[in-house]
Amino acid sequence: MTSANTPPPRGKFITFEGGEGVGKTTNVQWCADWLMERGLEVMVTREPGGTPIAELIRNKLLKAHHAESMVPMAELLLVFAARVQHLEAVILPALSQGTWVLCDRFTDSTIAYQGFGRGLDLGSIETLKNLAQGTLEPDCTLLLDAPVDVGMARARGRTAISGEDIDRFETEQMAFFERVRDGFQALAATQARFVTLDATQSLDDIQSELAIRLSLLSGL
Ligand code: T5A
DSSP, rough: OOOOTSOOOOOOOOEEEEEEEEHHHHHHHHHHHHHHHOOOEEEEEEESOOHHHHHHHHHHHHOOSSSOOOOOHHHHHHHHHHEEEEIIIIIHHHHHHTTTEEEEOOOHHIIIIIIIOOOOOHHHHHHHHHHHHOOOOOEEEEEOOHHHHHHHHHHHHHHHHHHHOOTTGGSSSSHHHHHHHHHHHHHHHOTTTTEEEETTHHHHHHHHHHHHHHHHHTTT
């Protein structure tokens, strides 16, 4: 039993990763609903973004057309600036209050996009990661994996329906996204917190697997 003076147990930090259009946003919300229906406090957030300042940085990062091209190192530092703000203002306070935080992308996206995709030094990214988040790691990272063309077709289908413009990353070549996918797969192969899901399956099949994972994580 938790007394009035005992802090609640720390919430779990679950991240959703993968390439463009693999179903992260759809499944983050589905997982949040699954957990909330079972009585847990849950917060859904995203990167880059998640606070007013971090959302301003997101707008700059995703804006497809600037008067000059964005230098990869500037892109990397902006991603981490947004992350530090997000961690301090939103993620860490929520976790310490016992809220589960479900985050649509986190640092693994930086390793995959800025490291494998842009070719920036992985050691430098690791240094920034340590500065930004110390020892914090997600309790579980759900990697939705699909061939690049499958995800891109879905992302374009969604954009066509919503009328949104494609963002700066979506203007990249296929080879960039193949390197990003390789990056995620390399991370998943070496870190036990990763669970890889075949994102070419139907949503029903993916969500059956997610329910098993959430049940294991929550004990519910
Ligand atoms: N970035 C981000 C970096 O470069 N470095 C970083 O450190 C971080 C954090 C963010 C961009 O920033 C970059 C990566 C990104 O390019 P974003 O909008 O958050 O952009 O990411 P996107 O991947 O572009 O998000 P999308 O919304 O395009 O993709 P999702 O969220 O993976 O996919 P979702 O859920 O929106 O689904 C897309 C469509 O497919 C359908 C959905 O209904 C939807 O229409 N769908 C399925 N259809 C059939 N079967 C399934 N299994 C389906 N799953 C989803």
